[in-house]
Amino acid sequence: MSSENSMKNETNHLRKMTTIWVILSLAADLLFWFWVGPHVPPGTMTSTAKSNQFDFTFLVLFALPVLIGVWVYLGYAIVTWSAKRDNVPEPIGGEVARSNRKAQVSWITITSIVVLFLAGFGTVAVINDHGSGGGEGPNPIWNPGGASKAEAAALTSNASWSPNSNQVLPVQVIAQQWKFTYRYPTFGGFESSELILPVGTTVAFNVTSLDVIHSFWAYQLSVKADANPQVNDVAYTDTKQLGNFTVRCSELCGLWHGSMFNYGKVVSQSDFMNWAKTTESANAANTANLPPFAWTYVPDANGAAGGYYPDGTVTPYSTVEVYGSKQPAS
Amino acid sequence: MSMRGRLATVLGLFLVAVGLIVWSVATFLSPGVPGGVIDFTKAQAAGQPVNLTIQSVGSIGTGDHPTWVSYLAKNPTTGKWVHDTTWKLPANTVINVTVLQYDSGSPLRNQEWGQVQGTIGDTATLNGANFSVYNSNTGNGVGHTFAVPALNLSVPMVGVSSSATVCGVAPCGTSFAHNTETFSFKTPGPGNYSWQCFVPCGLGYLFGNGGGMSTQNYMGGFLQVVR
Numbered sequence: 074m075s076s077e078n079s080m081k082n083e084t085n086h087l088r089k090m091t092t093i094w095v096i097l098s099l100a101a102d103l104l105f106w107f108w109v110g111p112h113v114p115p116g117t118m119t120s121t122a123k124s125n126q127f128d129f130t131f132l133v134l135f136a137l138p139v140l141i142g143v144w145v146y147l148g149y150a151i152v153t154w155s156a157k158r159d160n161v162p163e164p165i166g167g168e169v170a171r172s173n174r175k176a177q178v179s180w181i182t183i184t185s186i187v188v189l190f191l192a193g194f195g196t197v198a199v200i201n202d203h204g205s206g207g208g209e210g211p212n213p214i215w216n217p218g219g220a221s222k223a224e225a226a227a228l229t230s231n232a233s234w235s236p237n238s239n240q241v242l243p244v245q246v247i248a249q250q251w252k253f254t255y256r257y258p259t260f261g262g263f264e265s266s267e268l269i270l271p272v273g274t275t276v277a278f279n280v281t282s283l284d285v286i287h288s289f290w291a292y293q294l295s296v297k298a299d300a301n302p303q304v305n306d307v308a309y310t311d312t313k314q315l316g317n318f319t320v321r322c323s324e325l326c327g328l329w330h331g332s333m334f335n336y337g338k339v340v341s342q343s344d345f346m347n348w349a350k351t352t353e354s355a356n357a358a359n360t361a362n363l364p365p366f367a368w369t370y371v372p373d374a375n376g377a378a379g380g381y382y383p384d385g386t387v388t389p390y391s392t393v394e395v396y397g398s399k400q401p402a403s
Numbered sequence: 404m405s406m407r408g409r410l411a412t413v414l415g416l417f418l419v420a421v422g423l424i425v426w427s428v429a430t431f432l433s434p435g436v437p438g439g440v441i442d443f444t445k446a447q448a449a450g451q452p453v454n455l456t457i458q459s460v461g462s463i464g465t466g467d468h469p470t471w472v473s474y475l476a477k478n479p480t481t482g483k484w485v486h487d488t489t490w491k492l493p494a495n496t497v498i499n500v501t502v503l504q505y506d507s508g509s510p511l512r513n514q515e516w517g518q519v520q521g522t523i524g525d526t527a528t529l530n531g532a533n534f535s536v537y538n539s540n541t542g543n544g545v546g547h548t549f550a551v552p553a554l555n556l557s558v559p560m561v562g563v564s565s566s567a568t569v570c571g572v573a574p575c576g577t578s579f580a581h582n583t584e585t586f587s588f589k590t591p592g593p594g595n596y597s598w599q600c601f602v603p604c605g606l607g608y609l610f611g612n613g614g615g616m617s618t619q620n621y622m623g624g625f626l627q628v629v630r
Contacts, residue, residue, distance in 0.1 A: 247513070249513055250610070250612045250616075251552070251599065252552050252601070264513075264514075266515075266520065266552075266555050266557075267555070283512055284603070284610040284612060328616075328618070328619070328623065329597055329623060358536040359514065359518040359536045362514040362517055362536070362539070
């Protein structure tokens with residue numbers, strides 16, 4: 074009889090805790106989804122930003138019930154089983170401290186399902202969103218339609234882009250101590266300190282470095298790709314909204330790392346076209362001095378602007394493109 | 404040892420550990436020896452253009468690192484060359500810059516820096532002649548640049564002939580081979596804006612960006628723009 078009462082009490086406690094947990098979790102999830110969710114970084118300027126905002130919100134919807142479950146249990150235990158209040162014996166040792174197989178199995182099963190589901194969710198999100206704005210290396214497997222064609226065309230000076238064409242726009246990001254510059258192979262390969270992008274366009278960022286390791290992080294675009302010397306790290310996004318964004322280096326790269334940032338803009342397709350054409354024309358004299366467009370470059374070995382200077386000797390010529398230098402000796 | 408003694412020992416060691424941590428963090432965060440600040444705000448009437456005269460040298464010739472490349476600036480009050488690279492400038496004011504370039508040059512690692520950017524008119528003068536682009540693969544190449552990334556300002560400093568008599572100890576006099584470049588830009592609102600050279604001219608260091616390129620008061624500094 075006593076054992077039955079004990080079981081009944083335990084069931085009542087579980088029911089009470091579950092009821093409190095469900096109500097609080099539901100309230101917290103609804104509040105987060107409708108009130109906080111739309112403001113979660115990185116915003117909705119691009120497809121990857123929007124997707125990452127959704128993913129973050131979705132993960133929080135799962136995390137909140139877990140968090141609230143722990144808090145409810147702790148709170149309930151403190152209020153209900155406080156030894157000081159009702160002179161209830163300390164619940165340490167004895168029958169109450171023994172393992173509860175049902176509770177253990179439930180906990181392991183539920184948490185395993187949650188973790189496996191989230192792993193699957195994350196994988197699907199990465200695949201569906203073409204890498205979710207992360208650098209995929211030189212041979213991206215989750216590239217959007219038309220990206221391979223556009224990038225192949227960029228190397229042969231045959232790339233083209235025009236408003237409403239739905240073409241992928243390749244943009245090269247060149248990191249160097251301590252600034253990012255950008256080359257537009259679609260417009261004669263001019264290089265600029267400004268990063269301007271058209272709205273409603275799939276952009277293929279091809280990120281590389283001329284010296285040490287940097288990292289290109291366009292926060293509001295939700296694009297982040299490491300910039301490694303002689304590596305082309307590709308990341309994709311679709312621009313969805315007009316606006317300004319910030320680019321920062323997110324890899325500690327030396328004295329002026331903190332100054333290695335700039336601001337970019339997503340503008341209308343016609344404004345972008347005007348800017349690109351104007352800049353291509355204005356920079357033509359300097360573009361002629363740039364090396365032919367390539368995905369990676371090696372530092373000049375011809376003189377004081379060269380790579381490594383071991384006591385005045387120079388590094389050997391390279392067979393690949395040499396950035397900003399005399400061409401390699403044949 | 405008594406309980407009180409043990410407590411005192413533990414407390415003492417704890418305080419020593421905290422002191423060491425604070426000292427280590429403070430040392431790590433301190434910018435080293437940034438040098439002084441040259442004030443250009445009082446040399447002319449408010450709102451009038453400011454004249455900033457600087458020189459770039461292949462080796463400073465003195466101090467802890469005599470072989471390091473460096474910039475120097477002429478103090479507007481005393482007229483003396485000073486080895487300080489933080490310059491206080493008035494906000495929203497035209498700055499007329501004159502650079503005496505005493506170093507030799509080479510092809511740029513990134514020819515983007517061969518283009519004059521961010522100056523008034525996007526031009527500069529080289530020994531009196533206007534230019535907006537300099538092909539560093541020709542002539543004496545480019546020795547240094549003067550660039551303020553936050554302002555998108557960049558001007559290439561064309562090198563002198565390596566066969567000329569190159570100044571080895573700063574400040575360099577105009578009897579040594581040099582190029583004179585001038586350009587103007589307008590300061591923005593108040594703030595600290597870092598400036599630097601984009602030619603990896605730190606000889607003897609990996610990628611040329613160590614030494615004077617990675618130490619304040621040589622090839623970089625701040626424009627301290629004030630009201």
